[in-house]
Amino acid sequence: MSDDAMLVAQGVRKQYFRKGRDAARYFDAVRSTDVTLRRGELLELVGRSGSGKTTLLSMLAGLLTPTDGTVMFEGRDLYALDDAELSRVRNEHFGVVPQGQTPLADLTVLQNVCLPHCLYRDPGDVESRALGLLESLGIAELSECYPAELSGGEMRRMAIARALVCEPDVVFADEPTGDLDDENTRVVLQALRDVADAGAAVLLVTHEQSAASYADRTLRLSASQR
Ligand SMILES: Nc1ncnc2c1ncn2[C@@H]1O[C@H](COP(=O)(O)OP(=O)(O)OP(=O)(O)O)[C@@H](O)[C@H]1O
């Protein structure tokens, strides 16, 4: 393992059971895969719809137990930790931008962004950092709005601010530019590049052609798995 390796996955595989029209069977949503995420590096994860990108990201982020294989974060085996320990590692070290929208409807944009920070820490100056992130993502003026008042792209940018507010060591972003225009796509890709340049490891799942120019490496999942 090289020194700058932060998260190392070996032989991770996810098997699911699917009922088809004629028969039901097991299939591999992700075949046995090795991935290393390094400090300062942005790894782009690409592949056709259904090729297993979200499934792989979820296993690496401590959100989905692999059928086989291990995920080590700074020497700790994520899936050997108990729930409380794993939640704590995720909160302290990981930031996730999920593919779907997951805001809490009764909290404002600013409260949604600050929430992960408030779970285990003294709130401190988190609001000013959250507002700074919202500003850099172009939605500071929406900080007191509720999620129902936001467009899809605004909600996506809120989710990015929420993933970054705890200054994570590893950022997992699942199609973070999926519903953004060209200008905001550039803003978000540059923000992820900046986070990597500041020393984090970034895993970026994307269908966006222009993302390659922000990435250090590309991992392609093939779709012929079932
Ligand atoms: N909970 C589940 N149970 C059964 N099958 C699943 C489950 N989650 C995902 N799958 C299947 O696993 C495969 C990989 O899904 P995944 O969401 O990882 O794809 P993806 O590459 O992220 O696709 P997209 O680009 O559309 O987001 C798909 O065929 C999907 O139908």
Ligand SMILES: [Mg+2]
């Ligand atoms: Mg996906």
